[in-house]
Amino acid sequence: MTVYNFSAGPATLPKPVLEQARDELLDYQGSGMSVLEMSHRSPEFDNIIKDAEGLLRELMAIPANYKVMFLQGGASLQFTMVPLNLAQGKKAYYLVGGSWGKKAYNEAVKLSKTIPFEPILLASSEDTVYDHIPDFDPASIDKDAAYVHITTNNTIEGTSIYDLPDTNGVPIVADMSSNILAARYNVEDFALIYAGAQKNIGPAGVTVVIVREDFLNDQPQLSAMLDYRIQAEAGSLYNTPPAYSIYISKLVFEWVKNTIGGVDQMAEINREKSGLLYDFIEQSDFYTSPVKNVKDRSVTNIPFVTPSKELDAEFVAQADKLGFKNIKGHRSVGGMRASLYNAFPKQGVLDLLDFMKKFEAQHK
Numbered sequence: 001m002t003v004y005n006f007s008a009g010p011a012t013l014p015k016p017v018l019e020q021a022r023d024e025l026l027d028y029q030g031s032g033m034s035v036l037e038m039s040h041r042s043p044e045f046d047n048i049i050k051d052a053e054g055l056l057r058e059l060m061a062i063p064a065n066y067k068v069m070f071l072q073g074g075a076s077l078q079f080t081m082v083p084l085n086l087a088q089g090k091k092a093y094y095l096v097g098g099s100w101g102k103k104a105y106n107e108a109v110k111l112s113k114t115i116p117f118e119p120i121l122l123a124s125s126e127d128t129v130y131d132h133i134p135d136f137d138p139a140s141i142d143k144d145a146a147y148v149h150i151t152t153n154n155t156i157e158g159t160s161i162y163d164l165p166d167t168n169g170v171p172i173v174a175d176m177s178s179n180i181l182a183a184r185y186n187v188e189d190f191a192l193i194y195a196g197a198q199k200n201i202g203p204a205g206v207t208v209v210i211v212r213e214d215f216l217n218d219q220p221q222l223s224a225m226l227d228y229r230i231q232a233e234a235g236s237l238y239n240t241p242p243a244y245s246i247y248i249s250k251l252v253f254e255w256v257k258n259t260i261g262g263v264d265q266m267a268e269i270n271r272e273k274s275g276l277l278y279d280f281i282e283q284s285d286f287y288t289s290p291v292k293n294v295k296d297r298s299v300t301n302i303p304f305v306t307p308s309k310e311l312d313a314e315f316v317a318q319a320d321k322l323g324f325k326n327i328k329g330h331r332s333v334g335g336m337r338a339s340l341y342n343a344f345p346k347q348g349v350l351d352l353l354d355f356m357k358k359f360e361a362q363h364k
């Protein structure tokens with residue numbers, strides 16, 4: 001039975017990447033060692049991390065005045081590191097279009113009890129279960145604010161921001177965890193981008209942070225592990241990095257570049273894959289998408305529901321038996337969620353559509 005893994009993260013990885021990792025597992029390129037047991041100060045690992053950075057710079061067209069870091073603590077630690085390093089006594093706005101954005105805002109509020117800065121909820125769509133990206137008036141943003149925090153893809157609710165909002169000249173900080181390398185963004189439009197790797201880049205354990213140099217902090221009192229400047233100056237080797245996760249991420253970057261052809265091609269494939277599913281849901285009077293506006297539709301996470309909770313549970317159970325794994329929606333939204341990240345094959349979407357048609361015919 002073919003298994004398709006719809007997990008929202010950790011998520012499916014490109015098969016050729018796993019095969020290469022398997023082939024190199026015991027002896028990495030004639031070193032007589034596995035990357036798993038290699039010193040992070042060795043010349044071999046030095047090449048791996050430099051290649052990983054170089055490839056990511058090329059794929060995302062990251063300008064030279066931005067630092068790239070491979071950190072630990074997940075995207076969730078960035079909810080604290082961002083205000084700690086960047087807010088510095090100023091206002092920090094949060095555009096909350098989903099549960100992760102709300103968590104980022106909540107962490108900032110907590111931090112502001114001990115560190116002087118002012119987190120402000122710019123807009124939220126929580127009252128409609130985050131079924132759209134909320135609007136706001138740019139003029140309501142204080143020009144002297146430190147940043148506006150956005151989530152480019154709401155992993156749980158299936159909405160995205162493709163066209164960046166007008167923030168009255170205030171720099172944008174983005175949580176790009178679930179659509180980095182899946183859609184094209186201009187890095188110059190951001191002060192800082194962060195992303196947990198386990199959705200679109202690689203295995204869990206590494207978090208990519210891309211920050212414009214002039215946003216590196218100037219606060220020597222910060223704990224070293226939480227200090228972007230120290231981490232960046234050490235080339236992500238201040239302490240032992242998640243070496244194996246960085247190695248797999250490097251292989252994924254190579255796959256996006258060499259096999260797919262780059263981020264624009266990747267984005268095109270993702271629009272096609274997700275388009276098949278959206279078109280099917282739209283013509284069906286059995287399945288519905290909880291996302292209100294077509295323009296907000298995520299290409300990487302597509303939630304949908306049947307007419308009842310009972311049928312949703314039945315769908316998930318039958319799907320699982322047929323090899324469509326991890327398609328249950330997040331508990332806060334219910335129903336189903338198909339996460340179609342970069343490595344998810346188009347055939348998996350076509351096979352899912354066949355199953356959806358059959359299920360609809362059975363239960364209509």
Ligand SMILES: *Cc1c(COP(=O)(O)O)cnc(C)c1O
Pocket residue numbers: 009073074075076077100151153154155175176177178196197199
């Ligand atoms: C998964 C996710 C997170 C949390 O990531 P961790 O690495 O588990 O901390 C944060 N933001 C978004 C948008 C996510 O999808």
